[in-house]
Amino acid sequence: MAGLRRKWRPSLGFVLGGGLTGTLVLSLLGLIALRYLGPEIGFRSAAGLLAVLIGCATGVLGYLMVRLLLRPISALASYSSAVEQGQPAEPPDHFGTQELSRLAGSVLSMADTLQRREASIRVFADHVIHELKTPVTAIRAAGELLTEADALTDQDRTLLHQILGASDQMQMQLAALNRVAQARVPEHHGTSTIAGLAHKMRTSFPELDISVEGCERTLPLASSGLWIVLNQLLDNARRHGAGRVALTAEAERLIIQDDGPGISDWNRDHIFNPFFTTARERGGTGMGLTIVANLMNAHGGHIALIPSDRGTQFEIRFPDE
Incomplete structure (x- = not known):
């Protein structure tokens, strides 16, 4: 973005004002030219010539409007849509006016922040699941070994069953946490029917x-x-x-x-x-x-x-x- 800021860009007001002014000036010049050229080469010939010239000039103005407004907005919209759907996309390389450049910079920065925030949540969830899965599994294994002991009292067995039940509950919670983290990732785009x-x-x-x-x-x-x-x-x-x-x-x-x-x-x-x-x-x-x-x-x-x-x-x- 630093390199983009060094490049001169017109303001949005300048582009819109210039387009409107150019259209008005072309209309006035056409009327003036028709008044003086008509008697010289004929009004029909003068009108045809002016129509071609005004059409070419209007085409140049249209090209500038597309390049400075429509193209940057369409590129930014396509990039935002791709980010929303979790698809790889290159950020736009053309921003048109100063206002669009600032808007694009904000959108790109926001998209990057949201992606990093989502990634940090996913990494944290994966880390918690990984760190807790091993001790929970160890507790479960130890409890199953203890159930085979002969010297356990009824009170000990009741406590042991509570431990095994708690370990099962923890495993289910970890599996559910993993599914929640996966559900936050927008990877199910498409259509289907019941x-x-x-x-x-x-x-x-x-x-x-x-x-x-x-x-x-x-x-x-x-x-x-x-x-x-x-x-x-x-x-x-x-x-x-x-x-x-x-x-x-x-x-x-x-x-x-x-x-x-x-x-x-x-x-x-x-x-x-x-x-x-x-x-x-x-x-x-x-x-x-x-x-x-x-x-x-x-x-x-x-x-x-x-x-x-x-x-x-x-x-x-x-x-x-």
Whole structure:
């Protein structure tokens, strides 16, 4: 950016003012020239000649406007879109006016900051998972060896089972933390349909009666990301005693309705918080809805709990295309 700042660029006001002034001057000169050339070479010939000259001059002004305004803005928009989708992209090398140069510098700096911040979060999560996985595994292995001892009292065995249960819970939390970190990475861009995952849903959750409406509607999320979302929501429904789940795909949204016991008013405000769960004794980690929310946010979408007469109903909003 330092080298770019040393290069002279016109201001946006100068470019716009110059374009408007040039257009006005060309019109006035054309009228004056037509007045004097008409009697000499004929008004029809003079009009044709002036039309060509004014057209060429207007084309030069148009080229300058494209080079100084349209091209830099389009390049910056393409770069921002590529960064948003997690795709490799080269930053623009042409910034046009002074104002666009400052805007581009701010956007590039912001993109770099966000990428580094996201990378630091991912590295921290990976480091925590790596550092804790070894001692948790060691605790689990030691507990399993102790279960084979003959001299343990009933009280010792009760305490040992508590230790093994805690180690299992820690392993599940670490696995959930890893999935949350992965869900923050926008890597599921594309399109898919519920029809493409219908068989997988029914195979993975045979205890649920799953019905689908609008299964052929195209959703702006790759099947890998859509499966993460549906898998978490169906697993939540199963854990909380639902027997039927209805999926309805509509324009720019997906509705998931189950017939379970529903969610209390107090819990409704906390269900998307990390580690919040009402089913910990059934293996819940409290990270399922956090994973779904992170994944949807990373792809420009949103998930919300909406009121329902029976059971639980979620609404997933997809970004406008």
